[in-house]
Structures are given as C-alpha cells and as structure tokens.
Amino acid sequence: MRVELVKRPQHSALFSALSPFIALFLTLIAGAILFSILGKNPVSALYYYFVEPLTEVWSWHELLVKAAPLILIAVGLSVCFLSNNWNIGAEGQLIMGGIAGSILPVVFPDFQGWYVLPVMLLLGMAGGMAYATIPAFLKVRFNTNEILTSLMLVYVAQLFLDWIVRGPWRNPQGFNFPETVQFNDSAILPAIWADSGRAHWGFILAVVAALLVWFMLSRTLSGFEVKVLGRSARAGRFAGFSAGRLTFFAFLVSGALAGLAGIAEVSGAVGQLRTSISPGYGFTAIIVAFLGRLNPLGIVAAGLVLALSYLGGEAAQVSLGISEKSARIFQGIILFFVLASDTLIYYRIRFVTRHSDAAAKGA
Amino acid sequence: MTSITNKNGAGRPLLEASKLTKIFGSLKACDGIDLSIGTGEIHALLGENGAGKSTLVKMLFGALQPTSGDIGWKGNPVTVSNPAMARSLGIGMVFQHFSLFDALTAAENIALSLDEKTDLNTIAARARQIGQTYGLPVDPDALVGDLSVGERQRIEIIRCLLQNPDLIILDEPTSVLTPQEADLLFVTLERLRSEGKSILYISHRLEEVRRLCDRATVLRHGKVVGQCDPRKETAGSLARLMVGSDIHVIERQPVVAASTGPNNLLEVNGLSQKPRGPFSVSLHDIRLSVQAGEIFGIAGVAGNGQGELFEAISGEVLQERPDIIRIRGKDAGLSGISARRKLGAAFVPEERLGHGAVPDMPLTDNLLLSRYSTDGKVFLAGGLLKLLQQSSLTLAAKRIIAQMDVRKSAENPDASALSGGNLQKFLIGRELDRNPSVMVVNQPTWGVDAGAAAHIRQALVDLARGGSAVIVISQDLDELFEISDRIAAMVHGRLSEAVPIEAMNMERVGLMMGGADTSNQPSAGAA
Numbered sequence: 001m002r003v004e005l006v007k008r009p010q011h012s013a014l015f016s017a018l019s020p021f022i023a024l025f026l027t028l029i030a031g032a033i034l035f036s037i038l039g040k041n042p043v044s045a046l047y048y049y050f051v052e053p054l055t056e057v058w059s060w061h062e063l064l065v066k067a068a069p070l071i072l073i074a075v076g077l078s079v080c081f082l083s084n085n086w087n088i089g090a091e092g093q094l095i096m097g098g099i100a101g102s103i104l105p106v107v108f109p110d111f112q113g114w115y116v117l118p119v120m121l122l123l124g125m126a127g128g129m130a131y132a133t134i135p136a137f138l139k140v141r142f143n144t145n146e147i148l149t150s151l152m153l154v155y156v157a158q159l160f161l162d163w164i165v166r167g168p169w170r171n172p173q174g175f176n177f178p179e180t181v182q183f184n185d186s187a188i189l190p191a192i193w194a195d196s197g198r199a200h201w202g203f204i205l206a207v208v209a210a211l212l213v214w215f216m217l218s219r220t221l222s223g224f225e226v227k228v229l230g231r232s233a234r235a236g237r238f239a240g241f242s243a244g245r246l247t248f249f250a251f252l253v254s255g256a257l258a259g260l261a262g263i264a265e266v267s268g269a270v271g272q273l274r275t276s277i278s279p280g281y282g283f284t285a286i287i288v289a290f291l292g293r294l295n296p297l298g299i300v301a302a303g304l305v306l307a308l309s310y311l312g313g314e315a316a317q318v319s320l321g322i323s324e325k326s327a328r329i330f331q332g333i334i335l336f337f338v339l340a341s342d343t344l345i346y347y348r349i350r351f352v353t354r355h356s357d358a359a360a361k362g363a
Numbered sequence: 364m365t366s367i368t369n370k371n372g373a374g375r376p377l378l379e380a381s382k383l384t385k386i387f388g389s390l391k392a393c394d395g396i397d398l399s400i401g402t403g404e405i406h407a408l409l410g411e412n413g414a415g416k417s418t419l420v421k422m423l424f425g426a427l428q429p430t431s432g433d434i435g436w437k438g439n440p441v442t443v444s445n446p447a448m449a450r451s452l453g454i455g456m457v458f459q460h461f462s463l464f465d466a467l468t469a470a471e472n473i474a475l476s477l478d479e480k481t482d483l484n485t486i487a488a489r490a491r492q493i494g495q496t497y498g499l500p501v502d503p504d505a506l507v508g509d510l511s512v513g514e515r516q517r518i519e520i521i522r523c524l525l526q527n528p529d530l531i532i533l534d535e536p537t538s539v540l541t542p543q544e545a546d547l548l549f550v551t552l553e554r555l556r557s558e559g560k561s562i563l564y565i566s567h568r569l570e571e572v573r574r575l576c577d578r579a580t581v582l583r584h585g586k587v588v589g590q591c592d593p594r595k596e597t598a599g600s601l602a603r604l605m606v607g608s609d610i611h612v613i614e615r616q617p618v619v620a621a622s623t624g625p626n627n628l629l630e631v632n633g634l635s636q637k638p639r640g641p642f643s644v645s646l647h648d649i650r651l652s653v654q655a656g657e658i659f660g661i662a663g664v665a666g667n668g669q670g671e672l673f674e675a676i677s678g679e680v681l682q683e684r685p686d687i688i689r690i691r692g693k694d695a696g697l698s699g700i701s702a703r704r705k706l707g708a709a710f711v712p713e714e715r716l717g718h719g720a721v722p723d724m725p726l727t728d729n730l731l732l733s734r735y736s737t738d739g740k741v742f743l744a745g746g747l748l749k750l751l752q753q754s755s756l757t758l759a760a761k762r763i764i765a766q767m768d769v770r771k772s773a774e775n776p777d778a779s780a781l782s783g784g785n786l787q788k789f790l791i792g793r794e795l796d797r798n799p800s801v802m803v804v805n806q807p808t809w810g811v812d813a814g815a816a817a818h819i820r821q822a823l824v825d826l827a828r829g830g831s832a833v834i835v836i837s838q839d840l841d842e843l844f845e846i847s848d849r850i851a852a853m854v855h856g857r858l859s860e861a862v863p864i865e866a867m868n869m870e871r872v873g874l875m876m877g878g879a880d881t882s883n884q885p886s887a888g889a890a
Contacts, residue, residue, distance in 0.1 A: 221735060221749035228721055228732065235721045237679050238712060239732045240701035 005347040015345050020291055020298075023337035024305070030333050040320055048319045049312035049330075059311060061197025065269050066310045068202035069094065069261035069278070071303035073285035075206070075213045076254030078294040082217070083230040085250045089135060089150030090258040091282025092157035093128040097259020098266040099161060100127025102180065102273045105187035106169050112186045120187060120263055121205075128259020129252050131157065136251035140244040146251075154282070162275045169273065180273040189268030200268030202261070207300060209257055214296035226250070258282060279310065280328070287335040290342075306331060375438055377402045377561050378423070378454075378530055383432035385418050392418040394585040395432070400530065403559045405552060407572040407593060409605055410582035411812040416565050419582070420532055423563075424456045425449040437529075455528035457519045459535045465508035465642055469501055473522045490521050497524065497551045508642055512664050513544040520551070531555065532563045537571060538838065539665055542873035549575055567605070567813075568841075569598040583607055602813070611817040613845050616828055627652040628832035629708070629801045630689040634675055634682060644668040646675065649858045651851065653801070653832035658823060659861065660847030661836040662872050668856035669836045670713060673805045676834070677710040678703040690801055701736035709733075709799035711790055713806040713836075715783065719790045722779035726771075727756040729778050730763070730793055737797060759796065767792035768818065784815035791819055795826060802826060805836040820846050840872060854878040 015022075031049070032042035053059045073090045080087040101124030104116055135150040166178045174181070189200045217223035229236035229246050236243060266277055288306050292299030313327025376399040385393040393415045400406045410416045421427040423434065425443035433440055436452055443449050446456075463472045470487040477486070487503035494501050499517040507515060516536065523531055533552075537545040552562055552575065566572055572579060573593045581589040581604045589604045629652065636646040646668050653659040663669055674680045675688070682688055682696035689695060690706040700710070710733075716722040720729045731742055731751065742756055743749045760775065767788040771781055778786055787808070794802060807823065808816035824846050827833045836853075837843050843850055844864070851861040852875035859875045 219750055220745075221743060221751065224728065224731065224735075224751060227724070228728075231723060232717045232721045234714075234718045235732065238677070238700065238710070238718055240678075240699055240704070240736055 002352040004350045004352055005343070006350050007347055008345075011345050015341075019341040019345060020293065020302070020338065023291070023334060023341045026337045026341075027330065027334045030337075031330060034329070038322065040322070045316065045320055045322075048315050050308060052319070053308060053311035053315050058197045061193075061199040062311055063304060063307050064192075064199035064203040066307035067303040068200070068206045068268075069265050069281040070285050070288045070306055071206035071300055072202070072209055072261035072264070073254070073258045073282055074288035074292060074299045074303060075210045075296045076257030077285055077289040078292070078296060078299060079213060079217070079226060080250045080254045081230075081289060082294050083226045083246050083250045084233070085136075085139070085247050086147045087132065087135065087150050087251060087254050088147050088286065089132070089153050089282070090254060090285055091278060091280065092150070092154035093131045093255045093258035094262035094265070094278055094282045095154075095157040095161050096131035097124040097128035097255075097262030098273065098277050099164060099262075100124055100130075100259065101263025102169075102183075102266055105183040105267075106180045106273065109181060109184055112184055114186070116186045117189065117267070120267060121260060124259045124263025125256040126259065128255040128257070128262060130255070132251040132255025132258070133248070136248045140247050146247075158276075161273075161277070165273055165275050171272075178275045182272050183267060187267060188271060189264055191268075198269070200264070202264035202268045205260065205264060206303070209260075210296040210300050213253075217296065222249075258285075284310075284331055287331055287338070290338050291334060306334070309334070375402075376400060376435075377437060379435040380419075380423065381433050381435070383419065383422055383434070384430050385415075385422060385427060386430045391585050393422070393429075396582070396585075396587055398580055398587070400561050400563060401578075402529075402561055403556055404577040405556055405562045405564055405575055407576035407579035408563060408565045408582065409567065409569075409572060409579055409601065411567065411605055411814075414582040414605075415585040416582055417534070418585075420456070420534065420563070420565065423449070424454060424532060450526050450528070453527070453529040454532065455523035455526050455530070456532040457516070457523050457534065457536060459538065461515050461519055463507045463515055463518060466506070468504050468506055469510070469518045470503035472507055472518060473503075473525065476522050477525065486525075489525060493521050493524050497554055498547065499551060512539045512666055513541070513547075516540070516548075528560070530561045530563065532565070534565045535567075536564075537566070537568060541664055541876040542840070542869055543877055544664075545571065569593075569601045572601070573598065581605055606813050611814070611821065613817065613820050613824055615824055615846070626654050627689075628655050628691055629653045629676075629803075629834065631676065632687050632689070634672075634687050636671060636675060636680070636682075639671070639680070644671050644856045646671055646856045651834075651858060651861065653834055655800070655830050655832055656827055657848040658827045658833045658835055658846050660843035660850040661834065661853055661858070662840060662843055662850055663836075663838070663853035663876055665838055667853045669805060669853055671856070672853065672858075673710070673712060673803060673836060676803050677708075677712075704733070704737045707800035709794035709797060709802045711794055711802075711804040711807065713809065715786050715790060716779055720778040720786065723777050725775045725777055726764075726781075726789060727753065727760050727775055729789075730756055730760050733793060734759075734797065763789060763792040763796050766796070767822070784811035787811050788815055788819060791822060795822055798829075799826075799831060801832050801834075803834045803836075806838065807835060808837075808839065808842060816842070840869065843872075844869075852876045 028046060032046060035042040035045035053063065073094065077087060077090060101120045103123060104111055104120050131153065134153060135146045138144040138149050139146045165180060169180045171179055171181045189202060192199050192201060192204065217226060225241045225246060228239055229241050229243055233243055261281065262277065266273055270277060284306055288299055288302045291305065292302035309327050309330045313324040316322045316326060317324040378400045380396060380398045383393055383396045384391065396419055408416050418427060422429045423443065425445045425448050434443060441452065443452065470483050470490060473490055474481065474483060474486050490501065490503045493499065499521055501514055501517045501521060507518065516539065536548060540548065555562060564576055573596065576593050579591050579593040580587055583605065593601060631649055631651045634646055634649040638645045644667060649672060651659065661669065675682065678695070678698060678700035681699070685694035685696040687696040690703055690708050693706055695703050695706055712718045721732065735742055742752050744752050769785045769789045771785065773780065781789065791807065804823065807819050811819065820842065823833055823835065835843065835847065847864055849861040849863050850867050850872060852859045852872060854876060855878065862871070
C-alpha cells in the first residue's frame with residue numbers, strides 16, 4: 001500500500017484559522033495518552049502540566065520570563081521563514097548575543113551608570129547579528145544550505161561559551177565554579193513589578209519587537225519584499241528585489257533579536273554568564289513561530305503557550321515525578337500537530353492499495 | 364489491426380460519447396456533449412480556451428470521470444476509470460505539455476511510460492522501426508534535454524504508437540512547431556489515417572484543421588454548437604462558430620516616424636550570454652533596434668533563447684557592458700530592472716503565475732510588484748518607511764480592470780483565482796497604465812481566448828502608434844503577422860535579420876525559424 005498527498009483544489013478558510021487550536025487540542029489528547037501509558041492519571045497530570053502553573057502570581061512572572069526570549073526569537077524567525085530563509089541557528093545567535101552583551105559587566109565591571117544597560121543590549125544584538133551573518137554570507141556567496149550551516153554553528157557557539165566561562169572569564173573569587181562574576185546592579189535588566197516577582201523588561205522588549213515587526217511586515221515595502229521573495233523568487237527578481245540582500249536582511253533581523261533575547265536572559269533572569277544560558281529557547285522558538293502562523297501578533301500568544309510547557313515540565317517533575325524533559329516531548333508533539341494540520345489544510349491523504357493499483361492498470 | 368471501413372468515418376463509429384457532462388462545483392465544463400469518431404478519420408475538436416475541450420478529452424482518456432453520460436467503444440459501453448485503462452482499450456494521447464525527463468534518453472523516457480517491463484534495447488529497436496515507418500526520425504539514445512521541441516513531440520508520438528492504439532488524441536500538436544515541422548507531422552498523421560487509425564485532433568488553428576481533418580466538432584461554453592466538414596467551411600465561418608460572434612479585426616495605421624527626440628527607443632548591441640543553467644540557451648551577438656511607433660515581432664519555436672533574451676532586456680540578468688542595452692538613448696546594460704523601468708521601459712514575461720505575478724497574492728499587491736519603483740509617489744508614503752498606500756493601489760487596480768475588461772469573481776482576488784486570459788489582461792494593463800515608451804512582451808496571448816487576445820493585440824498596436832516602441836516575442840505566427848511592423852526569428856540563441864512585414868510570408872518566416880539564411884532574397888533588408 002502506498003500513501004499519497006493530493007493537493008486540494010480549495011482550502012477552507014475556517015480550518016486555516018482553527019488549525020493552531022486543533023493542533024493544541026490534539027497535543028492535549030496525545031499528552032493524556034502518554035501519561036496513561038506512564039501509569040499516571042491523565043486528567044490530574046494535564047492539570048499539573050497546564051493549569052497549576054497559572055494558579056500563582058509568581059508563576060505568572062515565570063511564564064513571562066520564559067516567554068520573553070521565545071517571542072523575541074520567534075518574531076525574528078518569522079521574517080526569516082516568510083522570506084524562505086531557514087535559520088535553524090537562533091540558539092547559537094542567542095548565546096553569542098549573551099556573550100557579547102556580557103563584555104561590559106564581566107571585563108569592565110568598573111563601568112557603572114545608566115548607559116551600561118543600553119550599551120549591553122546593543123552589544124548583544126550586534127553579537128547575534130554578527131553570528132547570523134556567517135550562514136547568510138555562506139548562502140549568498142557559496143549557495144550553501146543555511147539549515148545545515150546555521151545549525152552546526154549552534155554547537156560552535158555552545159562550546160565557545162563553555163570555554164570562555166571556564167577559562168578567561170571565570171570569576172577569580174568563584175571557588176572554581178564555571179561562572180563569571182555576578183553583574184553589578186547597573187548591568188541588571190530591572191523587573192517590571194519588582195515586589196511581586198522577577199518578570200523583567202525582556203518581555204516588554206519582546207512585545208515591542210513583535211509590534212514593530214508586525215508593522216514592518218504588513219504595512220511597508222520591506223515587508224512586501226519579504227513576502228514576495230518568500231513566495232516566488234522569480235517574481236521577486238522581476239519586481240527588482242534582490243534575494244541575496246533579503247537573505248542578509250532576514251538573518252540580521254533574526255540574529256539581532258536572538259542576540260537581544262540572549263543578553264536579556266543573561267542580564268534579566270540569570271545575572272551572570274554560565275556554561276549554559278538557555279534551555280533550548282532558540283529551537284523551541286521555531287515551534288513558536290509556526291504555532292503563531294509566522295504572524296508576530298500570533299507569536300506573542302504562541303510564545304506564552306510554549307512558555308507554559310516549560311513551567312509544566314518543572315511542575316510535573318515536582319508533583320508527578322516525571323522528568324522535566326517531558327516538556328521537550330510536548331513541544332515536539334505540538335510542532336508535529338501544527339505542521340500536520342497545516343499540511344492537511346492544503347492536501348488530502350489518499351491510500352493506494354495494491355488492489356486499487358491493479359484495477360488502475362486495467363489488469 | 365482494425366480494417367478500414369470508410370475514410371470519412373461512416374459505418375460503426377469507433378468511439379461514441381453521448382450526453383457527456385462534467386460539473387465542477389457550479390460550473391458545467393461539459394454539458395451533454397455528443398461526439399462520434401469513425402474508424403480511419405481525423406476528427407477535429409475546435410473551441411476557444413475554456414470551451415471544454417480539455418475536460419472532454421480528459422474524460423475520454425480516463426483522467427476525469429464524467430458526472431453523467433456514456434462512452435461507447437467499438438460498440439460496447441465502457442467506463443474509462445483511468446488513463447492506464449484507456450491505453451489498454453486502445454486510446455492513446457499526446458499532451459500539449461510534454462511529460463519527458465530532460466536528463467534521460469529518448470528510449471529511457473519511453474520505457475518509463477510502458478506498463479509492462481521491456482528491456483531498453485528492444486524499446487530502442489521498436490522506436491527506430493516505428494520512427495522509420497511513420498516518418499518520425501528520432502535517435503533513441505539521444506538525451507531529451509538536447510532535442511528540439513519537434514523531436515520531443517516525435518518521442519511522445521512514438522511512445523503513444525508503441526501501445527498500438529486505435530484512437531490517438533493530439534492536444535494542440537502544432538502550437539510548438541515551425542510551419543515546416545508541422546507539415547512533416549501532417550504527413551505522419553495522414554499515413555496513420557490511411558492505416559485505419561483514428562485521430563482526435565484538438566486545435567484552434569483553423570487553416571490546418573481545414574487542410575487535415577475529415578470532420579469537426581465545435582464546442583462553445585461546454586456545449587456542442589456545430590458539426591461540419593471543415594473542408595467545406597472557410598476559416599471565417601469556423602471562427603464564427605467557435606467564438607459565437609465576429610472576431611474584432613485589429614486596426615493598424617501606418618507607422619509615422621517621430622520627428623523629434625531619439626528615434627531608436629530600444630537598442631540591443633551585440634548581446635552574447637553564456638547559458639545560465641543546464642537547460643538554458645546561450646545567446647549569440649544579438650542586435651536589434653526598435654523605433655518609436657513600431658512593433659518588432661520576434662518569432663521562433665519555444666526554447667530557442669526567447670526567455671533568456673527577455674530576461675536580458677528586462678534587466679533581470681545584467682550585461683557585461685553598459686552600452687549593450689540602450690533604452691531611450693541611455694546606456695542600461697548594467698542597470699537592474701527597476702532602473703530600466705524608470706527609463707521608461709515595461710515588461711510582461713511569458714509565465715504569468717510565478718514570474719509576472721505572485722499566485723497567492725491579491726491583484727493590488729501584484730500591481731505594486733512592477734510599479735513600486737516607477738510610481739512610488741502614488742503607491743508609497745511616509746518617506747523612508749515606504750508605507751504601502753492600499754487606497755491608491757485599489758483605485759489604480761480598479762482603473763486597470765475597467766480599462767482592460769478584466770473579469771473576476773471577487774473584489775480583489777488572488778492572481779491565481781483569475782483565468783489565464785483575464786490575468787494576462789491585468790498584467791498587460793498594469794504596464795500600459797504607465798504609458799511606457801518601451802514595452803517588451805513575451806507570448807502576449809499564450810493560452811488566452813480569442814476575444815481577450817484581440818483586445819490585448821489592439822492595446823499593443825495602440826501603444827505603438829501612440830509613439831512607443833514595442834517588442835512582441837511570440838510563437839503564434841498569425842499573431843505576429845497581424846500586429847508586427849518587422850519580424851525577426853530566433854533560433855539557437857541567434858536572432859535573424861529583421862524583415863519588414865510587407866516582404867514577409869509564412870514560408871520565409873518558417874525558413875528563418877529553422878535557421879536558414881534568407882537575407883539574400885531580393886526583398887530582404889531591415890527597415
């Protein structure tokens with residue numbers, strides 16, 4: 001038997017709009033099945049996973065802390081993906097942004113003042129941009145596949161962070177722990193409502209970025225260029241747009257936002273540089289981008305949903321004794337269902353059995 | 364082998380379709396069609412684009428299932444559930460767009476389509492033998508990518524004949540051939556007829572139908588509107604049957620040379636270009652100049668470098684020196700397409716969806732696509748922010764739609780939702796709306812129905828007579844003869860000398876398309 005995907009003549013606008021919700025619903029069902037196989041009560045497991053983290057004020061703060069980098073990165077990725085540039089290396093750009101942004105508080109801790117934080121954020125963006133330039137350049141100049149190069153550069157960045165934190169940047173008074181010095185107060189991204197929790201200004205930056213990119217994509221000629229070249233490179237060339245220039249633009253935007261997410265995470269949530277500064281935000285943001293339908297406003301909502309999966313994973317570890325890695329499984333299941341729903345909106349499945357195949361041959 | 368009953372298809376029909384109907388949603392593509400094809404006849408199926416020819420043929424070949432109606436084959440009712448079944452019944456089809464792999468040899472391509480496994484040498488031998496019998500010379504070991512369009516068509520026909528069909532369906536077979544190649548094809552078809560094979564010949568070229576076919580069935584809007592013996596009709600009476608009214612005759616005033624300003628609005632001076640991909644054609648020392656007020660026609664069989672020439676003139680591909688392309692007296696060889704548009708040039712490529720327009724974007728966005736650089740003052744605002752002005756885009760789109768009589772189903776539909784003819788009217792109108800001084804159009808009426816085609820041709824003539832220089836690249840010779848003031852032909856990436864229309868005839872253009880030098884004829888010489 002053979003399975004074929006056949007393009008539908010028309011696709012339903014209703015199901016296009018419903019698709020993310022259908023995907024989330026199916027994820028919940030798949031999760032319930034998963035928990036019952038693990039021998040847990042699926043209803044209470046889903047409760048601990050997706051509801052309990054929302055019952056306390058401090059965990060709402062945690063939700064925003066986790067959502068901030070996811071939204072920042074995914075907004076940048078939406079520009080990449082819409083323009084047909086498959087940047088899979090946001091995790092590496094986040095790390096490089098975190099490192100570049102930490103130069104001031106780690107190497108020059110004596111610089112203190114209001115100007116430190118803006119300079120750190122700008123350096124973070126510059127670091128992410130510089131790192132994203134590499135796959136963009138390789139793609140434009142040598143026609144290499146950006147999926148491979150950007151992904152491989154993630155591992156380079158992770159090892160570079162490991163080396164710099166264990167080596168030159170290690171805190172001399174840190175009892176040999178692989179950590180840098182604690183950032184001084186002027187290098188810390190402040191909390192939004194300091195008395196109720198630790199949600200920091202990174203979330204505000206994320207929402208602002210989402211609004212700006214949404215405006216750019218929907219209202220300006222640059223956004224038009226992104227959409228035209230993403231849908232039809234040849235029509236884009238006919239319009240006089242340069243695919244190479246756009247590749248740089250898309251990688252620079254997404255690199256800058258990933259770098260900003262990195263320094264915001266280091267400066268707002270951690271307060272120092274460690275060997276690991278991200279639980280895979282750069283990869284999870286790919287799911288956020290698609291769940292948000294590559295629309296920056298949808299991405300804000302999708303970022304909160306995926307942030308919840310991180311919190312749920314921690315909660316499930318405490319209350320159910322399941323590994324927090326189960327969060328990764330949920331994220332994978334969400335991506336699977338999002339892509340599957342989107343595919344089935346445009347295609348239908350046809351089963352070709354040996355029997356019907358033989359009939360088709362007129363035998 | 365069926366015995367020859369009657370040359371004109373009397374006696375028991377080979378295929379008889381009655382009341383065939385196919386409904387797509389609310390559209391009746393075919394509405395109660397009766398068709399009978401006799402043994403040993405060449406039966407023409409005439410009709411404009413959208414008349415239901417393809418739908419009817421797809422039902423006969425099993426690619427579509429009729430909503431209602433019956434098909435009889437050799438006197439027995441049959442259900443043709445798929446093309447493989449049609450082939451086993453004895454129905455073969457040669458499609459308009461070939462389904463051949465460029466990177467495989469002719470024999471390998473044939474092997475792929477055979478239902479049973481046969482070894483390649485046997486196939487090659489049989490292909491050679493069939494080729495000799497029917498006057499279809501083809502080297503089975505040649506790579507399809509290296510073959511001309513005519514040779515590729517021969518492979519398709521041989522592939523079809525290998526199944527030993529009783530009925531062969533040919534979909535617009537001469538649309539890709541030079542007149543001389545078409546003549547060879549007719550010899551083959553007449554030979555097949557003399558052996559008792561039946562042929563269903565789909566075409567909108569009335570002259571060849573009159574020459575070749577024994578009977579004709581004419582479709583309009585999904586219904587049979589007439590059956591006739593085409594040899595007893597005139598091209599005009601057949602056209603009236605097809606269109607349902609008289610076709611608009613293009614009005615052409617004589618060219619009046621402009622008295623002021625640079626006379627040659629577009630010049631190409633020695634354009635040579637290497638192939639840009641494995642199946643792309645190189646260009647060799649192309650020279651042409653087009654004056655204000657004239658239409659310069661470029662004939663040629665598809666795949667001889669027309670697309671490459673278009674992209675070079677439009678600036679999608681840049682030249683080595685600035686003076687190779689000159690627009691309105693200014694060097695443009697190193698300028699991109701936007702800069703060339705700003706010099707006053709406008710371009711309409713052959714492919715509408717995916718080149719001239721983005722399929723899943725609305726008409727207003729597709730209007731902006733080629734106009735943002737020249738009409739930024741109207742369509743963009745906010746200085747460096749370049750904000751899109753949807754209201755002025757909507758106004759301009761409405762103006763073009765009214766001007767070109769574009770028929771559409773929604774207020775601002777996606778480009779892919781328009782029919783080919785209506786989208787082409789919009790894309791031509793998009794450029795005419797700027798009143799360009801230089802206009803280059805590749806295949807302006809390919810796949811466009813006769814009414815819309817006449818509208819487009821008249822618009823191009825009017826543009827030229829208004830003082831612009833127009834280049835029309837076309838495979839449709841009738842079209843070029845109708846509107847051009849001079850005609851040159853492209854073959855293997857070279858452009859022939861341009862011949863004034865008064866000194867041109869079908870035979871001569873055919874020779875030029877075949878690569879023969881006709882410049883020593885007494886009436887030769889460019890204007």
